[in-house]
Amino acid sequence: MHPAAPPLTALKQVDTRLVEDIRRKEEAGDETGEERMYLLCKTCGNAITSESYCMEVNGSHRHTFMNPRGIVFNIGCFSSAGGCLIIGVPTTEYTWFPGFTWCCVICSQCLSHLGWRYQSGSGGFFGLILDQLSRQ
Structure with missing residues (x-):
């Protein structure tokens, strides 16, 4: 497992594009008729991200890792997870993606651990624990 997360005083709100997108769709209705699949926190139902934000890192969207x-x-x-908060100071210790630092991410509503935010000089991404998410 990655080292213990720092105290919640280190919380930082991340990208809010998902939350804004959900509000816009609810207010205006989805005029395209295209149904978007949202991924929710399994614990509380908070919208975390959308399947439209899936991306590949090192040639794959899905990865399986074992911690120490x-x-x-x-x-x-x-690429985005607007329903998360980033906690802690970036570290390279035990990183699963060489060249990237990481911080823990938690649900912005119930504070359940949902994964990690990975960052490098060329950009970043969220590595979310799939068992902690449900589809809507």
């Missing part, structure tokens, strides 16, 4: 404690995580990579 032997816990296996199946994660998906997303």
Whole structure:
């Protein structure tokens, strides 16, 4: 497992594009007729991201990793996760993606651990624990 997360005093709100997108769709209705699949926090139902933000890192959207404690995580990579908060100071310790620093991310509503934010000089992404998300 990645090292313990720092205290919640280090919380930082991340990209709010998803939340704004959801509000806009609810207010205006989806004029395109295209149904968008949202991924919600399994614990509280908060909208975390959308399948439209899926992306590939190192040739794949999905990755399976084991942390130093032997816990296996199946994660998906997303360019945005507006329903998350980033906690902690970026670190390279035990990074699963060489060249990237990481911080933990939690649900902005219930504070459940949902994954990690990875950042490098060329950009970043969210590695979200797929078992912690449900589809809507």
